[in-house]
Amino acid sequence: MSSLEMNKIAAAILVGGILTLGVGIVSNAIYNPERRAHEGAGGEEGGAAPAPAAAPVAVEPISKLLASADPAKGEAIAKKCMTCHTFEKGGPNKVGPDLWGVIGRQAGSHEGFAYSDAIKAVGKPWTYEMINHFIANPKQYAPGTKMTFPGLPKAEDRANVIAFIRTKADSPAPLPSDADIQAAEDQYKKDQEAAAKPAAEAPKPEANAAAPATGGGEASGFQPSLSMIAAADPAKGEAISKKCLTCHTFAKGGPNKIGPDLWSVIGRQAGSHEGFAYSDAIKKLGKPWDFESLDHFIYSPKDFAPGTKMTFAGLKKPEERAALLRWLRDQNDNPPELPK
Ligand code: HEC
Ligand code: HEC
Structure with a gap:
């Protein structure tokens, strides 16, 4: 396969990832139908790309009212x-x-x-x-x-x-406790802020899709590791995970350090570990981590989640990510099915 074809495939996968992300963001930002109708925004948000004209409005919390x-x-x-x-x-x-x-x-x-x-x-x-x-x-x-x-x-x-x-x-x-109520109110404020500038915060698929064509940029270097995970060696993955230990624990009930504890992170809602103050970049992902999203995130945290607080350059080699994800899969109350 020519390297141009590889680049196209990598770009397709990356764009796919970004679109998935877009859907996550859309599903996270809840739109108020009344206000939308009022502002005349058309179309459905269920699809891949949010219409920039849509005026999303965060859902009012009910914790305080309960x-x-x-x-x-x-x-x-x-x-x-x-x-x-x-x-x-x-x-x-x-x-x-x-x-x-x-x-x-x-x-x-x-x-x-x-x-x-x-x-x-x-x-x-x-x-x-x-x-x-x-x-x-x-x-x-x-x-x-x-x-x-x-x-x-x-x-x-x-x-x-x-x-x-x-x-x-x-x-x-x-x-809900006072803390729960406060958290719901804070989240509401953030949702409202995010809703106020959806276009600015949305990832830019065009820019990333263009990167491979120019031969530069990190997008062109990404090779998925998914098909390699099932056969990868968890012991190698454990060795690689040492790089993460500066900032993360991987133990059940382990403490948050610079980053959140990562026990059972596959299948866990992104940005949801108790007691950890995530960036909006992670909270906005709006869905549980799976092998695919982790593969992209660990390849290049700042490209996958622009604005993330995880200042880690990324693991560029697909074999390394495959081994790490194979091991990480076992650090879980319910180890998920390995990708085929
Ligand atoms: C027209 C039928 C319909 C009506 C009306 C409806 N639901 Fe549902 N509800 C469903 C279906 C179907 C599902 C399963 C959704 C799925 O699998 O995507 C569901 C799922 C749910 C779930 C998730 C349950 C779980 O086990 O995870 C909750 C919570 C829920 N509904 C609450 C409500 C409440 C509260 C109302 C009224 C305000 C309501 N629903 C009205 C059909 C309905
Ligand atoms: C320099 C510190 C640092 C290193 C090294 C690091 N991380 Fe992180 N990580 C963080 C921080 C901080 C966050 C929270 C990010 C945010 O909120 O934007 C995070 C978040 C995460 C998340 C999201 C967790 C969640 O609950 O949503 C995953 C998954 C993750 N890191 C995996 C890894 C893996 C795997 C490695 C090693 C290959 C690693 N990290 C290395 C600091 C680090």
């Missing part, structure tokens, strides 16, 4: 959900899964229900705020979800519904 929310009002509103969901212990799945105990339950995990990949990819247990974002606008939060429900635009309605859902559990989850 303590004073009214479960009885919520039950009345939840009649809308009952077309598709039951809320009883051991209740049947209907069009949607039974929602008894859904707060704190792993997304996409109710027995016997065939979830979309969109919900399975959420990759972590439902929190109050995740449900809040999801029911505000399901297809923006989880593009490709089978839940064909337009969403509840009013924060008050969502708070009441969630207060009702909270009672539908063996033991209701604790109400």
